[in-house]
Amino acid sequence: MRDLPTKILRDLLQQRGKHTESWPDPYTATFLRFMKNKRQNRDFLYRELSDRNRRMEILHMIYSEKDIVFSNGARIPAAENLRSLYSSTFEWYVAELLYREFSFFASAFGLKIANSPEGGDFDVIGATHTGLIAIECKSGKPRGIDENQIIQFVRRHHFLRADYSIFYIDYKGLEGNFPFKFFAHAVHGAVEDPKVFKVVVSNGESNANFYLVEGANIYVVDNSKSTGNVIRNLRFAIDTHYALKASQNRFMHFDPDLLKSIYQLDIELV
Secondary structure (H helix, E strand, C coil): CCHHHHHHHHHHHHHCCCCEEECCCHHHHCHHHHCCCCCCHHHHHHHHHHCHHHHHHHHHHHHCCCCEECCCCCEECCCCCHHHHHHHHHHHHHHHHHHHHCCCCEEEEEEEECCCHHHCEEEEEEECCCCEEEEEEECCCCCCCCHHHHHHHHHHHHHHCCCEEEEEECCCCCCCCCCHHHHHHHHECCECCCCEEEEECCCCCCCCEEEEECCCCEEEEECCCCCCCHHHHHHHHHHHHHHHHHHCCCCCCCCHHHHHHHHCCEEEEC
16 A cells, blocks of 8 residues: 555544545455555556456456456466456555546545445545545446435435545446436435436547536546546546536526636537
8 A cells, every 4th residue: 555645544534523434455355465566566457457348348257257468477266256356346446546647645446444334345445635535336247226316325425524525337248228217216305306417428538428516516427438537537527516606696506608618618408
């Protein structure tokens, strides 16, 4: 682990009254456990997961119950719990991305925080100069996303007092329609008359689908039918957050004309 950033994030959580119960080690909780020269292979694994086609190849091996074979000679036996291991590895990758690509002060994956809703862990937490963000990662085999998963995500967003939170979907071809109504239900009470908007991307910055809940600082990145560039998609999501925040009036509503004229963003009600 990166000692100083780890301490920064741990201290920030403690300053917010949060106690971190466990902090996964990437060398035992991810694919790095099966690689020689683990520290040197961090860059290798990061590059592997940055390639959507490679991620899909790895998932194909997992769901075909085959060993995962990497070009650096590492082999992960199919007998391992590969689905869970892949999820942890993808979360590690997103945490690394925040630190490497966006200069977050610190980032971590799989944190267990005392008294968090549902008792589960946080997939990814990152620290910026303005506060904390959380990312919920949905990766692996396409499957439905139910209301309970969304409610848990929203509860953890509020529990963390996050600056903003992102629900990131990295499935290849999501089955069925995304249940946006569940987001409106989940934030009801914290936001009066919550509305879900789609951000219409027309500038080529990303080819994923982006959705947001007005006034809630909650975003959805649906990567399921795009080319899957995680770095580009998260960059667009983060930039969009600050553009939307700048356009809010005192009632927490967005100004569509301002967004279009200044920030070249279109939003439409879902």
